[in-house]
Amino acid sequence: MEAETEARLLLQEARESIEAARSYRRELQQRLRGLHQARQQIRESATLTRDVLEQHFNDLKGTLKKLLDERLMSLLQEVDTIEQESIKPLDECQKLIEHGVSTADDLLREGESAICGDVEQHNEKLCSFTKKALHIQLDSLPEVPSLVDVPCLSAQLDDCLLTILRNEIFRHGTVASHPPVQLEEFVEKPGGILVRWCKVDDDFVPQDYRLQYRKSTANHFEDVYVGSETEFMVLHIDPNVDYQFRVCARGDGRQEWSPWSVPQIGRTTLVPHEWTAGLEGYSLSSRRNIALRNDSQSCGVLYSKAPTYFCGQTLTFRIETVGQPDRRDSLGVCVEQQNGYDSLQRDKAVCISTNGAVFVNGKEMTNQLPAVTSGSTVTFDMEVVQLGPPSTEGGNFKLRVTISSNNREVVFDWVLDQCCVSLYFGCSFSYPGWKVLVF
Numbered sequence: 001m002e003a004e005t006e007a008r009l010l011l012q013e014a015r016e017s018i019e020a021a022r023s024y025r026r027e028l029q030q031r032l033r034g035l036h037q038a039r040q041q042i043r044e045s046a047t048l049t050r051d052v053l054e055q056h057f058n059d060l061k062g063t064l065k066k067l068l069d070e071r072l073m074s075l076l077q078e079v080d081t082i083e084q085e086s087i088k089p090l091d092e093c094q095k096l097i098e099h100g101v102s103t104a105d106d107l108l109r110e111g112e113s114a115i116c117g118d119v120e121q122h123n124e125k126l127c128s129f130t131k132k133a134l135h136i137q138l139d140s141l142p143e144v145p146s147l148v149d150v151p152c153l154s155a156q157l158d159d160c161l162l163t164i165l166r167n168e169i170f171r172h173g174t175v176a177s178h179p180p181v182q183l184e185e186f187v188e189k190p191g192g193i194l195v196r197w198c199k200v201d202d203d204f205v206p207q208d209y210r211l212q213y214r215k216s217t218a219n220h221f222e223d224v225y226v227g228s229e230t231e232f233m234v235l236h237i238d239p240n241v242d243y244q245f246r247v248c249a250r251g252d253g254r255q256e257w258s259p260w261s262v263p264q265i266g267r268t269t270l271v272p273h274e275w276t277a278g279l280e281g282y283s284l285s286s287r288r289n290i291a292l293r294n295d296s297q298s299c300g301v302l303y304s305k306a307p308t309y310f311c312g313q314t315l316t317f318r319i320e321t322v323g324q325p326d327r328r329d330s331l332g333v334c335v336e337q338q339n340g341y342d343s344l345q346r347d348k349a350v351c352i353s354t355n356g357a358v359f360v361n362g363k364e365m366t367n368q369l370p371a372v373t374s375g376s377t378v379t380f381d382m383e384v385v386q387l388g389p390p391s392t393e394g395g396n397f398k399l400r401v402t403i404s405s406n407n408r409e410v411v412f413d414w415v416l417d418q419c420c421v422s423l424y425f426g427c428s429f430s431y432p433g434w435k436v437l438v439f
Contacts, residue, residue, distance in 0.1 A: 041262065049175065053173070053175075056173070075155070079153060082151055082153060083153070086150060086151045090145075090150070093142055093143075093144060096142050097142055097144075100141075100142070103136060107132065107136060110128075110132070176258070176259040178200075178201070179200075179248065179258055179259040179260060179261045179262075180199060180200060180201035180204035180206070180249055180258050180259075181197055181198065181199050181200060181201075181204075181206070181209065181247055181248065181249045181258065181261055182197065182198065182200050182247075182261045182262065183195065183196075183197050183245055183246070183247055183261055183262070183264045184196045184197050184198045186245075186264075186266035186267075188267075188268040188269060188270050189233065189268060189270060189313075189314075189439060190268070190270040190271060190272050190273045190308060190309075190313070190439060191235060191236065191237055191239070191268070191270070191271065191272020191273060191287075191289065191439060192233055192234055192235040192236070192237050192268065192272070192439050193233075193234050193237050193243065193266045193267070193268050194231060194232075194233050194234075195211060195213075195231065195232055195233075195234055195245055195247075195266065196230060196231040197209065197211070197230055197231070197247045197261070198230060199230075199249070204249070204251060204258075205251060205252040206228075206249040206250070206251065206252070207228070207249075207250050207251060207252045207253070207254070208226060208227060208228055208249065208250045209225070209226070209227065209228065209229070209230065209247055209248070209249050209250075210223065210225070210226050210247065210248050210249070210250070210257060211223070211224050211225040211226075211232055211234075211245065211246075211247045212224060212245070212246050212247070212260075213234060213243050213244065213245045213246075214243065214244050215241060215242070215243055215244075216241075216242040216243065216244055216265065221244075221246065233316075233439065235289075235439055236287065237267075237268055237272075239267075239268055239269055239270060239271050239272070240267065240268075240269055241267060242265050242266075242267050243265070243266050243267060244263050244264070244265055244266075245263065245264055245265075245266055246260045246261050246262075246263045246264075247260070247261045248260045248261065270308075270313075271308060272287065272289060272439070273289060273304060273308050273309070273315075273425065273438045273439060274287070274288040274289060274304065274305040274306075274308075275288050275289070275291045275302055275303075275304060275305065275438070276302065276303050276304065276305050277305075279298075279300065279302050280296050280298040281293065281294060281296040281297075281298040281299060281300060281302075282294065282302045288305070289437060289438055289439060290320065290435060290436070290437045290438075291427065291435070291436055291438075292321075292434070292435045293323060293429040293431070293432050293433060293434040293435070294432055295432045296432075299342050299428070299430060300339070300341070300342055300428065301330070301338075301339075301341055301342065301343065301344060301426045301427070301428045302426060302427050302428065303334075303337045303424050303425070303426040304424045304425045304426065304438075306424075307422035307423055307424045308422065308425075309333055309380075309422060309423045309424070309425050310421070310422050310423075311382045311383055311384055311399065311420075311423075312382075312383060313381075314379050314380070314381050315333065315379065315380040315381075315425055315438070316377060316378070316379045316380075316438065316439050317331050317377070317378045317379075317427070317436050317437070317438055318375075318376070318377050318378075318436065318437045318438075318439075319372055319373065319374055319375065319376045319377075319378075319434070319435070319436055320374070320375075320435040320436065320437055321374055321433060321434065321435040322354075322372070322373060322374045322433060322434060323429060323431045323432050323433025323434045324430075324431040324433070325354040325355055325371070325372075325431075326354070326429070326430035326431060327353060327355060327357070328342060328343045328345065328353070328428070328430055329343070329353050329354040329355075329428060329429050329430060329434075330343045330344035330345055330351040330352070330353055330359070330426070330427065330428045331344075331351055331352055331354075331372075331378055331426075331427045331436065332344045332349055332350050332351025332352060332359075332380070332425065332426065332427075333349065333350060333351075333380055333382075333423045333424065333425045333426070334346075334348055334349035334350075334351075334423065334424050334425075334426060335348040335349070335416065335418070335420055335423060335424070336348065336424065337424055337426075341428075342428060342430075343428045344359070344426050344427075344428060345359045345362055345364075346361075346362045347361050347362050348361065348416065349361065349362070349426075350380075350401055350403075350414055351426075352369060352372070352378060352403055352405065354371065354372045354429075354434075355371050355372075356368045356369040356370050356371045356372065356405070357369075358403060358410055358412075360401075360412060360414060361414075365410065365412065367410045367412075368410075369403065369404075369405045369406070369408055369409075369410060370405060370406040370408060372405065373406075376405060376406055377405070378403070378404070378405045379402075379403070379404045379405075380401065380402070380403055380425075381401070381402040381404075382399045382400065382401050382402075382414075382423075383399065383400050384397075384398070384399060384400075385398050385399065385400045385413065386398035396417065396419075397415070397416045397417070397418060397419050397420065398413050398414065398415050398416070399413065399414045399416070399420075400412075400413055400414075401413070401414045425438065
């Protein structure tokens with residue numbers, strides 16, 4: 001008996017040791033995968049950094065050569081201009097002198113001919129020669145500028161430019177191994193992703209952040225947010241599609257951006273919220289997530305295309321523009337679409353009016369939120385707190401509802417007589433000008 005017991009204990013210990021060995025092997029394999037990913041990140045980032053550096057400095061060399069060539073051409077044109085403008089009066093003076101020399105030669109030949117001519121013609125030629133000589137004004141000579149009065153071109157080149165360029169080039173560019181900010185969390189939203197990031201360098205003082213994203217199949221990132229917040233709701237995200245995100249920061253008082261964070265993949269499986277198209281009185285955006293109350297006299301409730309709001313999620317309405325408020329205005333959720341109503345202030349619905357009043361099943365609560373203004377964000381959060389037999393309040397399904405607006409919130413229980421897996425959302429405005437985005 002003791003031998004059997006001992007054998008069972010040994011067998012149990014052996015099985016536990018085997019399981020521990022398997023778990024240990026799994027942990028080691030996981031760490032090997034982690035090492036592989038780390039090595040891959042180092043190599044890929046190093047390759048990318050080399051490419052960026054080579055491209056940047058090649059572009060810089062090309063730009064510098066272009067600027068130097070342009071400056072050289074400008075200076076050469078300046079030399080040509082000064083040369084031409086300075087030579088022109090000398091050429092004119094030369095023509096005048098050459099003309100004088102030619103005239104003097106002719107006069108000399110005529111004078112010599114007059115002296116050596118026949119006796120009969122001697123007096124006549126001498127008289128003609130003398131008159132011509134007096135007319136030419138042999139004592140009038142053109143003025144020739146001295147060498148000190150004409151330009152003597154030279155190039156003035158300051159060697160300090162090379163020193164300045166050398167110092168700037170040696171300080172230009174750095175290689176960073178760890179960015180000061182990293183992506184922290186991705187939160188799925190209907191048709192969007194809430195991206196959060198954080199500072200990981202205690203000595204870094206951020207002034208602004210810059211968030212970029214791209215589809216995993218795309219080649220280039222694009223800016224989606226620049227500002228001082230550490231989270232941003234990225235909208236217009238296709239469901240079940242991978243997107244790559246990265247973030248960087250700009251230090252306080254600096255112009256340049258920090259290195260990018262490690263890119264991370266985010267996705268949402270939640271289909272985007274859409275308003276129902278075709279209701280007179282409301283104009284929709286191309287993605288049907290923005291509704292504008294137009295000038296039509298028709299008045300009614302604009303519902304969502306489908307019951308896409310689920311408990312545990314956050315439903316957000318953002319007021320883009322405002323019109324004239326009315327106490328019957330409403331933003332909220334409901335169990336089902338009911339035509340014939342001009343507001344969500346009815347049974348099986350909870351909503352907030354533009355004046356901040358909160359309604360539950362058509363009854364106004366004593367608690368009130370601030371009035372809705374342009375730029376206001378109204379959020380609805382719900383969670384199931386009771387699902388079972390009928391309560392004394394007459395319902396067997398209770399939701400804990402939190403409505404937030406302008407940094408204030410109201411919390412209450414919404415009792416329904418049926419289980420609701422998903423809910424519709426809706427809005428109603430009596431006057432035109434109201435524009436609301438839902439996500």
